[in-house]
């Protein structure tokens with residue numbers, strides 16, 4: 001990571017981890033500009049999962065391509081500058097969702113402090129900060145859980161049970177999270193927010209895991 005960041009500072013050519021083309025890094029040495037610009041609002045509509053306790057749901061794009069690469073680099077390789085690059089992509093889309101609902105604040109699914117300490121930042125919080133949107137921390141993660149990637153729905157639900165504590169309440173709020181898979185995390189976060197007095201919780205996911213293709217007949 002250090003080598004790539006140094007390269008970004010020195011503008012040494014790197015090859016893009018997604019498409020393989022060489023590019024001169026501007027803020028980071030991982031993904032080229034055209035891959036970053038390919039991260040756009042989803043054009044095709046996939047039906048997101050039914051999520052109890054949520055009053056509405058919007059997502060920015062599907063969890064695939066350069067977006068998937070970027071999220072993994074941010075979360076698992078601690079590539080901080082990519083969080084702000086992504087924020088630049090979804091900022092207007094999330095802002096129009098807030099405006100459409102008339103909800104003034106966005107909150108987020110927080111990272112456990114141990115993971116934040118290891119990564120160096122809370123990626124959801126950082127993305128909202130970079131996006132310059134009015135964000136409030138209403139939840140604290142009080143239970144450390146292994147990453148949910150790859151786990152089945154029941155296992156995900158078990159791992160996120162009682163994972164959050166409310167730090168405050170608002171009448172209506174948009175909850176931001178990075179990747180929506182089964183929705184177990186968002187459902188648990190919404191349950192805790194509602195128990196603390198929030199009347200309406202809307203979910204905005206940066207990326208929706210596309211449904212698995214049907215098996216061949």
Ligand SMILES: [Zn+2]
Pocket residue numbers: 016017018019020021031032033034035036
């Ligand atoms: Zn590329």
